[in-house]
Amino acid sequence: xxxxxxxxxxxxxxxxxxxxxxxxxxxxxxxxxxxxxxxxxxxxxxxxxxxxxxxxxxxxxxxxxxxxxxxxxxxxxxxxxxxxxxxxxxxxxxxxxxxxxxxxxxxxxxxxxxxxxxxxxxxxxxxxxxxxxxxxxxxxxxxxxxxxxxxxxxxxxxxxxxxxxxxxxxxxxxxxxxxxxxxxxxxxxxxxx
Numbered sequence: 001x002x003x004x005x006x007x008x009x010x011x012x013x014x015x016x017x018x019x020x021x022x023x024x025x026x027x028x029x030x031x032x033x034x035x036x037x038x039x040x041x042x043x044x045x046x047x048x049x050x051x052x053x054x055x056x057x058x059x060x061x062x063x064x065x066x067x068x069x070x071x072x073x074x075x076x077x078x079x080x081x082x083x084x085x086x087x088x089x090x091x092x093x094x095x096x097x098x099x100x101x102x103x104x105x106x107x108x109x110x111x112x113x114x115x116x117x118x119x120x121x122x123x124x125x126x127x128x129x130x131x132x133x134x135x136x137x138x139x140x141x142x143x144x145x146x147x148x149x150x151x152x153x154x155x156x157x158x159x160x161x162x163x164x165x166x167x168x169x170x171x172x173x174x175x176x177x178x179x180x181x182x183x184x185x186x187x188x189x190x191x192x193x
Contacts, residue, residue: 060190063102064128070101071148071161074169091146091163095130098148104189110146117189122158125149125186131160131174133182143184147172 071094080088084097092110099106106113114132125131126149133145147162150171158174174180 060128063104063190064126066102067098067128067148068150068161071095071098071150071169072171074163075161075171076168077163078168079163079165089163089169094161094163094169095146095148099189106189111143113146114143114185114187117187118191120186120188122183122186125152125158126188127152128190130187130189131158132184132187133179134184135182145182149186 074086074089074094074097077086078088079090081090082093083089084093089097092108092113095110095113096106096108106116110132113130117130120129129149131147131149132143133147134141134143136142136144145162147160149158150161151157151159156175159171160174161169161171163169164172172179174183
């Protein structure tokens with residue numbers, strides 16, 4: 001009988017140890033799952049924020065490309081004060097029509113367009129930003145011309161598309177003394193954030 005009790009105690013002990021081992025394995029598994037889910041959650045928060053920003057930035061880039069494509073489609077069109085079509089167009093008309101291609105409505109006159117968006121330093125200018133000038137030789141310091149920045153290598157190598165009174169719609173360089181002297185400010189209408 002003593003042997004039977006010893007065997008029973010031994011079997012109970014084995015069963016108990018087996019249960020404890022299984023419980024420990026289960027707890028380790030559960031802890032690993034929780035830790036894994038926590039890490040996935042933490043890292044995915046950063047990924048989603050980055051993806052959202054990147055998506056917004058990509059949308060802005062696509063809009064800028066459409067705006068510039070629209071503007072360049074008018075290249076060679078003659079200058080006509082108040083014009084808004086291929087028979088003749090002025091600077092603010094070109095800007096207005098180009099931005100309308102991405103459903104952004106701007107005022108008709110360059111002075112009014114200069115009040116839309118956020119003023120930015122020339123060093124931070126990007127493609128698609130508006131660039132404003134005063135070419136009035138009579139001494140007025142009022143904005144009388146606008147273009148769309150089409151290329152930026154650095155703050156001293158900026159190109160813009162505009163409707164010039166002499167050659168019509170063309171791409172020009174800010175570094176030309178005539179343009180540099182007349183430069184007033186730069187505005188960002190499309191925001192990527």
